[in-house]
Amino acid sequence: MDIQTNYSISEIIPTRLSKKDQNHQWVFALHYEVPSQRNDGREYKAFLFRNNERTVFGLKEFYDWQHIDFRKMATKVIQDKEYRESLISDDPDLPKIWKKH
Numbered sequence: 001m002d003i004q005t006n007y008s009i010s011e012i013i014p015t016r017l018s019k020k021d022q023n024h025q026w027v028f029a030l031h032y033e034v035p036s037q038r039n040d041g042r043e044y045k046a047f048l049f050r051n052n053e054r055t056v057f058g059l060k061e062f063y064d065w066q067h068i069d070f071r072k073m074a075t076k077v078i079q080d081k082e083y084r085e086s087l088i089s090d091d092p093d094l095p096k097i098w099k100k101h
Contacts, residue, residue: 009048009097014074021078025052028074031097049077049087050098057094058087 012028031046038044045062047070058077062068077084 012047012070012074014078015069015071016075017078021075024078026050026074026078027052027098028070028077029098030070047073047087048094048097049074050094054095054098057089057091057098058084059089059091059094060087 009029009031012030014024014026014028017024027050029048031044031048033044035041035043042063043065045066045068047060047062047068049058050056060073077087
């Protein structure tokens with residue numbers, strides 16, 4: 001991951017959670033960069049998540065324009081352990097990104 005230093009992230013609220021899933025430990029956000037902000041000239045989106053304790057971090061990156069329902073993706077992370085574990089990352093930049101959020 002090569003996120004620019006002047007990044008911003010927006011919170012993502014999961015959609016359509018069942019009662020049993022509403023009290024989850026996950027926080028979600030979207031990081032977005034336009035082509036003019038990047039050395040490679042590509043649009044970049046990063047779906048980010050972490051647990052409340054800030055000990056587990058997850059990431060899925062997207063390049064170039066794609067329509068993605070990030071709220072549904074957040075719901076899937078909560079409900080599908082196997083999917084969530086496939087996105088867990090030990091990227092050292094992730095705790096830095098979440099420091100402000």
